């Protein structure tokens with residue numbers, strides 16, 4: 043959504059809601075985003091990794107990690123400071139037995155959180171627990187949702203089209219599983235607009251920005 047010089051963003055000209063929030067957060071010294079490395083332990087040992095703990099030394103490394111209670115305290119303090127986003131990272135977060143309790147606390151405190159994981163150790167049971175907590179699922183292109191998990195039960199399911207025109211044309215030829223979704227985003231800003239020659243498939247496409255940006259200076 044863009045506010046274009048309206049009352050809410052007086053002085054900022056054309057700015058997205060997120061840009062306005064970021065400016066306010068900077069003015070108030072609010073830590074809007076937090077990146078928490080919960081562990082340096084991992085079930086892999088990739089040669090390029092900067093935080094790998096040698097296998098066999100995990101127990102030693104675990105002693106130096108924040109405990110569940112300490113992480114809960116950090117999350118509570120962040121919530122009180124106005125932080126909105128938390129990224130949980132490692133190492134591999136799933137090696138922590140309390141990982142899902144940590145996530146549950148973040149959810150209760152209202153954070154938008156994301157998780158970096160290599161997926162090893164994500165059993166079907168654990169994956170189901172994650173899916174059952176989700177409020178929004180976003181698929182970056184691809185086809186419909188695979189059946190093994192209850193993905194279709196997530197309340198809002200968004201399809202993010204990063205191949206504009208191709209996606210819509212393919213969908214006229216093959217079943218892309220688009221009926222699994224109820225929100226449709228596209229980086230093709232002309233999709234669905236008058237004069238666009240790609241079919242809109244009768245869907246309400248919302249224009250989305252590509253998240254790759256160049257920064258000057």
Ligand code: SF4
Pocket residue numbers: 084085086087088090091092093094132133134160
């Ligand atoms: S944290 Fe990621 S990059 Fe590092 S060893 Fe584990 S899987 Fe590999």
